[in-house]
Amino acid sequence: MLPNFKTERRAPIEADICLIAEGCYPYVPGGVSNWIDGLIRSFPEFSFSVVAILGRGGSRRSAYAFPNNLVHFQEIELHQGGRRSFEFPGHGGALDAAALADTLADLLNNRDCDQLARIQAIFNQGAVRVHSLEMLMNSPKAWKVITQMYEQLMPHASFHSFFWAWRALFGGLFAILKAPLPPAKIYHTVSTGYAGLFAARAKLETGRPVFLTEHGIYTNERRVEILMADWIADTIDKGLALGDDRFDLREMWIAAFEAYARICYQSCDEIITLYEDNQRLQKQLDADENRLQIIPNGIDLQRFSALPRAGDDARPTIALIGRVVPIKDVKSFITAAMIARRTIPDLQALILGPEDENPEYARECRTLVSDLDLSDCVQFNGAVNIADYLPQIHAVALTSLSEAQPLVLLEAGGAGVPCIATDVGSCRELLEGRADEAPQLGHGGFICDLVAPEQVAAAAVRLLQDSWLRQRYGDTMRKRVSKYYLARQVTTAYEQLYHRYGSGSSASLLPAKAG
Secondary structure (H helix, E strand, O other): OOOHHHHOOOOOOOEEEEEEEEOOOOOOOOHHHHHHHHHHHHOOOOOEEEEEEEOOOOOOOOOOOOOOOEEEEEEEEOOOOOOOEEEEEOOOOOOOHHHHHHHHHHHHHHOOHHHHHHHHHHHHOOOEEEEEHHHHHOOHHHHHHHHHHHHHHOOOOOHHHHHHHHHHHHHHHHHHHHOOOOOEEEEEEOOOHHHHHHHHHHHHHHOOOEEEEEOOOHHHHHHHHHHHOOOOOOOOOOOOOOOOOOOOHHHHHHHHHHHHHHHHHHHOOEEEEOOHHHHHHHHHOOOOHHHEEEOOOOEOHHHHHOOOOOOOOOOOEEEEEOOOOHHHOHHHHHHHHHHHHOOOOOOEEEEEOOOOOOHHHHHHHHHHHHHOOOOOOEEEOOOOOHHHHHHHOOEEEEOOOOOOOOHHHHHHHHOOOOEEEEOOOOHHHHHHOOOOOOOOOOOOEEEEOOOOHHHHHHHHHHHHHOHHHHHHHHHHHHHHHHHHOEHHHHHHHHHHHHHHHHOOOOOOOOOOOOO
């Protein structure tokens, strides 16, 4: 369970660095959560606080033991019902519903920090009373805001659908603006979205340095989810009318997340990403080119390089290492296993990752395994220590619809295991090399199209049937990781960044590096 200090009501200690995370640390193991845990542990001389943003419900069990230098932990539940009270402008018309509606609509259109500052000012004007967020959302004032925005933005659409979309999007915004802001010398968010909004709010209220480390491009990931979502009603049919400028619900969701991203980019002193292609997408949302920099992921190579490799006499094994969620496209991996087994009858396909984030999708995957009669081939092993499994895996396959710079490919590469991956994020440069790689090391695996189980299966068969190719690609991956993706290189980059901003006149000196 989470440590006791999450419920303490005393004022939090000012931390050197406040990390802001949405939907990951400390509840979801792996990926960005591992990155956060590793970052905190890499700097024992710094004190950290963590703000964890999550939706309604979900796990409250930490997947991580909190390090000693994590001095404050805070949850923000975006849709928390009546369980938390906030201070809002009080009675007598102090909350200007018309101004708030205009400003929220303006935020969707203009998407900059001015609108965020205006919303904050509207919330903080007038007499103050304590309300729950749910009371505000259900108040006559909120009704006026919703109806006015409906008339401005989507009078052609279903009001019922607009109402619930509005509550989800802007209820989250209000929760972010009214949650406690822990004191810190530096605020560091690991995504845009609601975490990025919280960082932007910290910049507005404190003027302290704000960083963003964007692993995957949040707006792209949300766009994929929104376009695939069957819970968002399509309220209009534009057909082939390219000149139809009516606003639909999916467009409102996308516009909101793009607005949140732009506001975050405008607020950040440094905008960090893991690889160059991400910067192109950041620039499309007006990120300042002068604030952009690249700090890739890194791993503890020693932990993986000493692992033995799976032998030729072992059962042919491929593995997908990741959460069982739609964006990982686990169903394509299962289908690829079915196809590959036609050539390799004793194939073993492991799915190594938690199933609790999206239980319905996990059930669908298990049903697919049963329907395809793959129960003796495909195994669900849940969350595991990857180092325990790599010595029995001949190839790792990643069938994701979206990725940033997957740690699993670096970890597999560090162990000399060749990889198969879809052409998303930095997967191609991890497997085929960066443009500035010198000398060119060659390929460390195969890149496939999205939702292409036939390609994944063909690549798996090639690797499983050719031990020489498997050895060569595995060696290449290990060389590439050892040259470009070491944890100590990442630590040095962030140490320099934290000290550079922490020693400025607007913030107290961060502690000097010991030794």
